[in-house]
Amino acid sequence: MLEVVILAAGKGSRMKSAVPKVMHSLAGKPFLQHVVEKARKLKPETIHLVVGHGAETVNQHFNQKDIHSVVQAQQLGTGHAVAQVLDHLQDDSIVSILYGDVPLIQEATLESLNALVSSDSMGLLTVDLQDPTGYGRIVRESGAVTAIVEHKDADGTQRLINEVNTGVMAVSARHLKQWLPQLNSDNAQGELYLTDIIAMAAKQGVVINTVQPAHSWEVMGVNNRQQQAQLERIYQAELANTLMDNGVTLLDPARFDCRGSLTCGNDCVIDINCIFEGDVTLGDGVTIGPNAVIINSSIGDNTTVKANCIIEDSVLQSHCDIGPFARLRPGSQLADKAKIGNFVETKNAIIGKGSKVNHLSYVGDAELGDDVNVGAGTITCNYDGANKHKTKIGNRVFVGSNTALVAPINIEDGATIAAGSTITKNVGQDELVLARSKQKSINGWQRPVKKPK
Template sequence: MTTDIVILAAGQGSRMKSALPKVLHCVGGKPMVKHVLENAAELGSVQPHVVIGHGAEKVRETLADAAVTFALQTEQLGTGHAVAQALPALDPAGVSLILYGDVPLTRSETMAELVSSAQNDKLGLLTVKLDNPTGYGRIVRDNGRVVAIVEQKDANAEQLAINEVNTGIMALPNRWLIDWLPQLSSDNAQGEYYLTDVIAMASERGIEIETQHPSCEQEVQGVNNRVQLAELERWYQAQQAEQLMVNGATLADPSRVDVRGHVSVAGDVIIDVNAVFEGTVEIGKDVQIGPNCYIKNASIAAGTVVKANTVIEDAVIGEACDIGPFARIRPGTELATGAKVGNFVETKKAKIGPGSKVNHLTYIGDAEIGSNVNVGAGTITCNYDGVNKSKTEIGDGAFIGSNTSLVAPVSVGAGATVGAGSTITKNIDGDELAVARAKQVNLSNWQRPVKK
């Protein structure tokens, strides 16, 4: 049976002080509402419905690639009213799990327990006990049975002393939603239609309300302002760092590593401070990552050393490579085994062969370099003529002297040598020496200009 997932994402989030809808603010580099969708997708057969309102078009654009249906809440009249907007799209014979776009870290395992309750004709309710329950709806029990949820503004002194609170997350058969939501009243301190009122309706009808509890508070922590967003981010990053260490990485300081995607490590990896990983990153055995490195959508094979302040994006790094410090490896770069890219070197859409060295102050773009090539300091491949990009090819064992300009399209044959300071515009055959620079002129008895 397909489970309907109703995600409430219509709120303005005024306390965020932002033009961006609250649910699109990121935790771990991903919009909060995407966390919710991805975690829910792990349940298996689901149909997500996202209730949108403030910033609706931006939310639609962000989720354009997701298989979701949208329901528009033109007026924000409470959580019960929000869920009612999704009713026409729900399967009358199915069950719904109600989630929130600004509560991003609820685990799929927790969700599954709630759905199981609903599939057994119970109302599954997620509650949590807090040391400071201020602001939350209180769970009212009678002889252990949940009988109601009372919101903070409507609670009396006895109810305010309760520390078990409502997370807002619940699962129940859709036929109950269809029956109960039209009966909700806005006769309360907020003047809103509370979804939580269905708890009292269920209790009055003798329906069992089965409570589940999260593994920790952060699973159900919502975000209302940027302070809470930062707190949740740090907790999330602490979990990512812990997982890296469990998988075999040594972190110089676990509090100074950020994961904004997925990182896999093969073991005996060393990661220094202020490393940022984005997208999908695969790190092989015995890799060392220096301080202040940014790595995005890349694979780094065993034994490679990435030195300080290096940026690697959308690249494939072979075994035992040596990169940096201050190197920039741009998209499309492939480094073969033992390649070296040194300080202040930039590569883009370049294949650098086994054992080749590009050590200093060099730009290699749209190029294919063979094995055991030495590229001298200050060399550039002139790959762009103002309209088109062209390719440079350098054969095995070639030696490119310092401060060389290789004007593409051009090829340098295997074993060829290019003299320092050359501007190469024609192909060079293998084992040839090419020198292309202005003739040096020395003037004797030359008087240096002086200030007047």
């Protein structure tokens, strides 16, 4: 049986923020969320969160059935933190100890670590660093780990050791319950070090098996904004490489951000500075232009999204043409070959097959049939100041430029709306409708001038 303990009590003073450190964001999710998701993949019996600073904020976000939260009222060291959950651990479980500010730890690494634990052995995750300054050193005798010495407590010889402690370990609950009560704070920082259990294990004859991560960045923690930015780019670079391995063309992988999940079909092309949030799916042959933001949306095969578009909570079928500078707000649904042009905004709108809203228009709370042409400057007036109303437009309707369609209204198949019209009544099939005043000229009219101050 596996239980996971995640230490998440620290304030993170170097972040210079009122937000608890573990709740700061990496790829659109809190650091701690990344760790919890990795922990869940191991299928543990329970995930124990040790919280402290900002406990209310953390607990509110992680109020889930499989998560048990324990408050560390005083931060007296990592050993003290783990001790807070001792009474909640089952004796026959393996305990995996993780950190809420180390968000890039990988599932495969944790599986390898947990496999090292038995009744007479434990697992320790170490890493070799060219510059180990600040890290606890792994002390070995005849190849066997005998202790971890924190940097502040290490002597000159020990500080030459490049193998360091990551803090991540896996150990039986029985051993933790035996060793943690024996910890003392007789060290440079006056804290209860979790690492001191290594010497206890060695003295007792428990084998300390070690494993190293495939990448050193897996065990990099975040203590300041610079490290946060560094891990963000590592995360995005790894994701970009995965996408390219699967056939996606990224015109500049260094200028790509995914803050959720992105699923791509064959032969997709993504230009620079694009941001994907939530769950986004791109079909085959999709092209995304520069500076696009796509949120929780599905883009169909062979659709082109031109530069500077924002698409949110929308579904686009195949061969659509979007932008540039278009905004598709939640509830927009586009059928095959629909076109949304520059400076067009849609919301809660169904755009039929082959229909076009080419420029400078707003279409909200509307249903458009097939082969509709909406001229520049057209607005569906869907809000009366208190309630929203729907505009229904049939097939093959032509709407002239600078038209206001005052909802609720129904425009039937084949109708034509003359430019500059304000339409307040339903329009019948194949009708031509003009709703504008007769043009008049006034000779000698004087334009107003500014009054002198």
